[in-house]
Amino acid sequence: MSFKRNVVSILALLVVAAVSTALAGEKNTPPTQKIPKGAKVFVAPIEGGYDTYLKDAIAKKKVPVEIVASHDQADYEITGTAESQKASTAKKVILGNWHSREEASITVSNIKSAEVVWAYSVHEEASTHGKKSSAEACAKHLKEAIENQ
Amino acid sequence: MPRKLSLISQTLVALILCLAIYPLSARSSTSQENNSNQDQNQTADAGNPAPGDQTKVPVSNIKSAPTDEGQLATVNNAKIPSYAKVYVAPIPGGFENYIIAGLRNKKVPLTVVIDRTKADYEISGVSDSEKAGWAKMLFIGSQNSNEQASIKISNLKTGAVIFGYSVHKTNSARGKQSAGEACAKHIKQIVLE
Numbered sequence: 424m425s426f427k428r429n430v431v432s433i434l435a436l437l438v439v440a441a442v443s444t445a446l447a448g449e450k451n452t453p454p455t456q457k458i459p460k461g462a463k464v465f466v467a468p469i470e471g472g473y474d475t476y477l478k479d480a481i482a483k484k485k486v487p488v489e490i491v492a493s494h495d496q497a498d499y500e501i502t503g504t505a506e507s508q509k510a511s512t513a514k515k516v517i518l519g520n521w522h523s524r525e526e527a528s529i530t531v532s533n534i535k536s537a538e539v540v541w542a543y544s545v546h547e548e549a550s551t552h553g554k555k556s557s558a559e560a561c562a563k564h565l566k567e568a569i570e571n572q
Numbered sequence: 573m574p575r576k577l578s579l580i581s582q583t584l585v586a587l588i589l590c591l592a593i594y595p596l597s598a599r600s601s602t603s604q605e606n607n608s609n610q611d612q613n614q615t616a617d618a619g620n621p622a623p624g625d626q627t628k629v630p631v632s633n634i635k636s637a638p639t640d641e642g643q644l645a646t647v648n649n650a651k652i653p654s655y656a657k658v659y660v661a662p663i664p665g666g667f668e669n670y671i672i673a674g675l676r677n678k679k680v681p682l683t684v685v686i687d688r689t690k691a692d693y694e695i696s697g698v699s700d701s702e703k704a705g706w707a708k709m710l711f712i713g714s715q716n717s718n719e720q721a722s723i724k725i726s727n728l729k730t731g732a733v734i735f736g737y738s739v740h741k742t743n744s745a746r747g748k749q750s751a752g753e754a755c756a757k758h759i760k761q762i763v764l765e
Contacts, residue, residue, distance in 0.1 A: 451655035451683070470666075502686075504666020506748075513706030518715060524703075526747050528669035532686045539684035544673035546746040548715065 458499060458531060458540055458569050460487040465497035465534075473505035473527060476558035484562040487569055499540070503529035503561075507554055522549035525557040531565070541568050650734035651764045652693060652725070654681040659691035659728075667699035667721060670752030678756040681763055688728075695759075697723030701748060716743040719751040725759070735762055 466474045466481075478490055491497045505527040514520050528544035545560045652658075660668040672684050685691050699721035709715055722738035739754045 451653055451657070453655050453681070453683075502669070504669045506665075508703060511706070513709050514715060517706065517709045518713075520715070524715075524747075526749070528666065528673050528749070528752070530669050530672050530686075537685045537687035537690050539672055539676075539686060542669070542673040542676045542684075544670050544677075544749045544752060546749045548745075 457572050458488070458565075460569060462488050462499050463491045463497045464488045464499045464501060464531070465491050465494045467494075467500055467502045469503050469505055469529075471505055471507060471554070473503070473554060473558065474501075476554045477501065477503075477529070477561060480555070480558040480562035481565070484559060484566050486562050486566040488565075494534075497534060499531055500534055501529055501531050503527060505554065505557065520549050522551055523553050524548055525550040525554060527554075527557045527561060529561050529565075541565065651762055652682070652734070652759075654764050655683050656693055656763075657685050657691045658682045658693045658695060658725075659685055659688045661688075661694055661696040663697055663699055665699055665701065665748070667697070667748060667752065668695075670748045671695060671697075671723065671755055673749070674752035674754075674756030675759065677753055678760055680756055680760045681765055682759070691728055693734075694726050694728050695723055696726070697721060697755075699748065699751065714743050716745055717747050718742055719744040719748060721748075721751045721755060723755050725762075735759070 464481075466478050468474050469477070481488065481490060488499075494500065506525075508524040510521050510523055525545070525547040529542065530539050531541040532539045543561055543564045545557045547557055547560075550556045660671055662668055663671075675682060675684060688694065699719070701720075702718040704715045704717055718741065720738070720740040723736070724733050725735040726733045737755060737758045739751050741750055741754070744750045
């Protein structure tokens, strides 16, 4: 009788252990959101040739990453979207503003894990230097993100 | 013997009555479901409904709540576990990038992935942007755009839509960025921290 009781208690313990392990496995862990210095980054084509402005800004702001020309060589990929609207006649006449309206949003993702590690969006209602300004804003914040982690 | 016969007859009568009453009660419960906005007893992950029920289930499950910026709808108070893998499907105009940036800016504890097969949930939606015209600039003196967007989150395993949100900003100071952040802010409400 005591043997049977022991077997039942062991089985019950095993079931409890298995359930707790399964529950622990289901819990999501926070991603390791880090872009290491000197990481190889590929800038994917962005509409309006914004990727060119972004590459230039990354170089100008001395962001500690290495830009590569091929997606296969890269560890990280920058994708995004950008929109530029030149000042209309109404804006020039009524508001006396010649500057364009710039909007951009970029995403840095780890190619291996497919996780997005960093993202940023910028909006400039009257951008003095157009796309260049918004690209430099993206690069500046990317640099901050890499250096402050 | 007569007692047995009476027992059998009583049972038969009870059965017939049950059969007659059941369709009526079933019909009345269905109409109650259609009238009510939410059904707390049904689970969010009810699985794939039968083709005939497809129009019924979302109506009965979605609960709308007024917010300061737009319309929010959750299904049976469904929650997303923290750091669940979320895929943001491409949205015309590149609005998915603004949502991802908004998720990061609002510190929403979710892991965004770029591969749909690795994701547990999917965010999809539409967005529209209307630039300020000359009349708006002349009469109101505003050059801000009007932004509207609508997103939904679906569980990729069950296919159930668990969250929906739409935002409309008349004079959006930061354009799509504002709309993306509004979406992210409300997504945060259904993420378990």
